[in-house]
Amino acid sequence: MLELTTPVQYVKGIGPKLSEILATKGIATVGDLLHYLPFRYEDRLNPRGIAELRPGEMATVIGEVRNSGLFRTRRMPIFQLTVGQGRSRLRCLWFHGSYLQEKFQPGQLIALYGKVEQDQRSGELQIIQPQYELLGDSSGDSMEDKAAASLEVGRIVPIYESAGQGRITARWFRRVIRRALEDLTPDLAETIPSAVRERLALVSEREALRKVHWPEAGESLADLQSARTAAHIRLIFEELFFVELGLELKRRQLKAQTGVAFQLNERVRGAIKKILPFHPTAAQKRVLKEIADDMQKPYPMRRLLQGDVGSGKTIVSFQAAIIAIENGYQVALMAPTEILAQQHYFSARRILENAGYRIVLLTGSLESDRKRDIRRHIAQGDAQLVIGTHALLEEKVEFARPGLVIVDEQHRFGVLQRLKLMKKSSDGGDAHVGTAAPESLPRAQSRGPAERSSAETKAVSAEPDVLVMTATPIPRTLALTLYGDLDLSVLDELPPGRTPIVTRRITDDRTSEVWDFLRKQVGKGHQAYVVYPVIAENEETELKAAVKMYRELSAKVFADLKVGLLHGRLDPDLKDQVMRRFQQGELQILVATTVIEVGVDVPNASVMVIEHAERFGLAQLHQLRGRIGRGAAKSYCILMTGGKVTEDGERRLDAMVRTNDGFQIAELDLELRGPGEFFGTRQAGMPSFRVANLIRDRQLLELAKREAAAVMAPNAEITQVEISQALYAMRARWQHTYGLVEVA
Numbered sequence: 119m120l121e122l123t124t125p126v127q128y129v130k131g132i133g134p135k136l137s138e139i140l141a142t143k144g145i146a147t148v149g150d151l152l153h154y155l156p157f158r159y160e161d162r163l164n165p166r167g168i169a170e171l172r173p174g175e176m177a178t179v180i181g182e183v184r185n186s187g188l189f190r191t192r193r194m195p196i197f198q199l200t201v202g203q204g205r206s207r208l209r210c211l212w213f214h215g216s217y218l219q220e221k222f223q224p225g226q227l228i229a230l231y232g233k234v235e236q237d238q239r240s241g242e243l244q245i246i247q248p249q250y251e252l253l254g255d256s257s258g259d260s261m262e263d264k265a266a267a268s269l270e271v272g273r274i275v276p277i278y279e280s281a282g283q284g285r286i287t288a289r290w291f292r293r294v295i296r297r298a299l300e301d302l303t304p305d306l307a308e309t310i311p312s313a314v315r316e317r318l319a320l321v322s323e324r325e326a327l328r329k330v331h332w333p334e335a336g337e338s339l340a341d342l343q344s345a346r347t348a349a350h351i352r353l354i355f356e357e358l359f360f361v362e363l364g365l366e367l368k369r370r371q372l373k374a375q376t377g378v379a380f381q382l383n384e385r386v387r388g389a390i391k392k393i394l395p396f397h398p399t400a401a402q403k404r405v406l407k408e409i410a411d412d413m414q415k416p417y418p419m420r421r422l423l424q425g426d427v428g429s430g431k432t433i434v435s436f437q438a439a440i441i442a443i444e445n446g447y448q449v450a451l452m453a454p455t456e457i458l459a460q461q462h463y464f465s466a467r468r469i470l471e472n473a474g475y476r477i478v479l480l481t482g483s484l485e486s487d488r489k490r491d492i493r494r495h496i497a498q499g500d501a502q503l504v505i506g507t508h509a510l511l512e513e514k515v516e517f518a519r520p521g522l523v524i525v526d527e528q529h530r531f532g533v534l535q536r537l538k539l540m541k542k543s544s545d546g547g548d549a550h551v552g553t554a555a556p557e558s559l560p561r562a563q564s565r566g567p568a569e570r571s572s573a574e575t576k577a578v579s580a581e582p583d584v585l586v587m588t589a590t591p592i593p594r595t596l597a598l599t600l601y602g603d604l605d606l607s608v609l610d611e612l613p614p615g616r617t618p619i620v621t622r623r624i625t626d627d628r629t630s631e632v633w634d635f636l637r638k639q640v641g642k643g644h645q646a647y648v649v650y651p652v653i654a655e656n657e658e659t660e661l662k663a664a665v666k667m668y669r670e671l672s673a674k675v676f677a678d679l680k681v682g683l684l685h686g687r688l689d690p691d692l693k694d695q696v697m698r699r700f701q702q703g704e705l706q707i708l709v710a711t712t713v714i715e716v717g718v719d720v721p722n723a724s725v726m727v728i729e730h731a732e733r734f735g736l737a738q739l740h741q742l743r744g745r746i747g748r749g750a751a752k753s754y755c756i757l758m759t760g761g762k763v764t765e766d767g768e769r770r771l772d773a774m775v776r777t778n779d780g781f782q783i784a785e786l787d788l789e790l791r792g793p794g795e796f797f798g799t800r801q802a803g804m805p806s807f808r809v810a811n812l813i814r815d816r817q818l819l820e821l822a823k824r825e826a827a828a829v830m831a832p833n834a835e836i837t838q839v840e841i842s843q844a845l846y847a848m849r850a851r852w853q854h855t856y857g858l859v860e861v862a
Contacts, residue, residue, distance in 0.1 A: 153808040167206065296332070310356055389473065393436065408607045527587070589780075740783045
């Protein structure tokens with residue numbers, strides 16, 4: 119008997135060699151094999167008659183091979199196959215189809231699937247590039263294989279993606295999966311607690327695995343194709359439930375840890391009000407309250423702060439920093455780039471330094487002596503707000519009294535880097551607490567002896583609070599999985615005085631009009647960005663390059679204006695110099711690549727021209743557009759396109775013109791790119807789902823989250839034995855798939 123954890127090589131018909139190929143598809147166990155679901159189904163119980171076909175529909179046709187042949191055109195060889203049903207005929211075409219010449223013989227039974235079209239010249243119906251499968255071609259097979267082949271006609275048939283070699287086809291998968299189901303142990307333990315199964319009317323796992331691969335005759339083909347049969351729902355819910363259960367465990371384990379219960383008294387409130395450069399928005403007040411409430415609790419805060427570009431995340435993070443500093447602790451703020459780290463540093467000095475707080479900047483490009491000096495101040499506790507890049511993760515950096523870690527643009531760091539900084543902070547607290555003399559603290563920290571003693575004692579064992587910030591709006595489905603261990607705060611309101619950015623789409627044959635418009639805006643005292651997708655020219659692409667266009671724009675088009683160039687290959691010092699000149703208004707136009715996507719804040723910049731806009735991702739376009747509109751002047755984003763634009767490209771550009779709402783844009787971006795590419799699966803730590811799809815299964819994800827919380831609630835109707843069984847199942851079956859779902 120096979121168990122779900124049995125290595126897949128022990129399934130009859132697989133063996134060691136084929137198991138190595140299957141491993142490349144993520145199939146290592148019997149459970150993996152049985153969760154390798156069909157990507158579609160064909161109705162071979164009631165296949166379409168050729169005479170019934172209509173142009174434009176997707177159809178499955180079973181017919182007899184009549185004739186076939188290869189004919190060559192000037193552009194490519196085309197393979198043509200004619201299939202018949204009685205007197206009715208259907209033509210099939212494959213471009214570059216030389217590989218099919220020896221494949222078909224007259225009289226063979228064949229199943230075809232594809233989009234029916236009508237030939238404009240002859241009026242005949244045809245299918246171009248159909249998927250096909252030869253039926254009844256099993257003369258050399260065993261009786262068992264012939265029995266398996268009988269499952270491929272006269273029923274709804276599952277279609278699987280092949281696994282890289284000709285032998286591992288959809289038909290092969292049907293056979294081995296059928297054998298695996300037949301040999302599967304009858305004592306298959308249920309993993310979902312019985313109360314949850316009964317409440318949601320979920321079918322058993324064994325029944326779900328059988329019916330998802332071999333649907334019964336009465337099953338709705340539409341439900342099968344959309345993964346909404348009872349069998350699909352059971353398997354999808356189970357996968358999402360275990361992800362959410364793991365994240366719920368993380369949250370509860372976190373609350374069992376010792377954190378710093380920061381005090382929020384009148385002195386601290388007064389210090390927060392003192393640094394505010396403007397009247398906060400209602401959203402900023404709400405989010406600060408959520409953060410402050412967390413910081414007062416005795417366990418560590420883990421909160422994600424989402425806010426569209428320009429919503430005021432930075433000032434909220436500085437307010438949170440003051441709470442920690444005024445309680446006698448240090449704050450670390452980590453940014454993904456030196457430009458962004460420097461910008462945070464300059465903002466912090468402008469807003470906080472006059473109030474007496476000590477701020478330092480630690481980046482990789484600093485000279486060794488300077489870095490050593492800054493590290494000493496951090497270790498002694500003199501530096502209260504430490505701003506830096508990944509340089510903060512170096513082993514030599516140790517904190518005296520870590521209280522709060524702020525991570526900006528989290529998706530640009532790996533999840534492990536976030537965890538490393540959190541661990542470093544707490545380790546630093548253990549090693550260095552109390553090394554700074556009380557008089558080294560600035561005037562703003564006038565704490566009494568009892569208060570100081572309490573803070574320094576707690577620092578020895580307390581985990582620091584963590585605030586994760588992102589200007590990339592994250593769809594709720596991703597937030598529930600990628601950041602499921604974090605509580606969520608959203609800044610959904612822009613500060614007063616911000617005018618919506620006007621976005622226009624223009625083809626590059628109107629370039630001269632765009633440059634005239636840009637010149638007029640600069641003439642009014644504003645500044646502008648011109649963005650290109652690549653740095654230098656490449657023979658393989660016709661894309662305009664930043665370096666070449668900088669030369670052309672600065673020497674010819676805008677010879678009378680001050681034009682700068684910024685891209686990722688510039689020396690760090692030169693990068694900083696160019697950015698500083700643009701921020702100070704010495705440069706009127708900045709030609710750049712996406713290096714400006716994050717963290718460049720120039721309120722006077724009111725125009726952005728993006729050339730080859732169709733080549734940029736949707737989130738990238740939105741982030742780039744966020745660099746303007748930061749002042750009171752009306753701002754314009756001009757999307758220039760060249761050549762043919764793909765269907766997805768059209769949707770991206772239309773979305774940019776239609777809305778400035780980052781969350782609407784994020785939802786569409788997720789839909790277009792899929793969860794794995796939204797941030798980059800490996801970098802962001804996204805679970806690798808086997809049967810669930812975060813776009814399609816949003817409602818089931820919400821349901822799984824609620825049920826996971828209910829299971830772990832103190833008054834849950836589920837026994838401790840069932841919880842233990844569920845956790846054991848999660849470890850045994852699912853842990854290898856979800857690297858971030860850690861269970862103690």
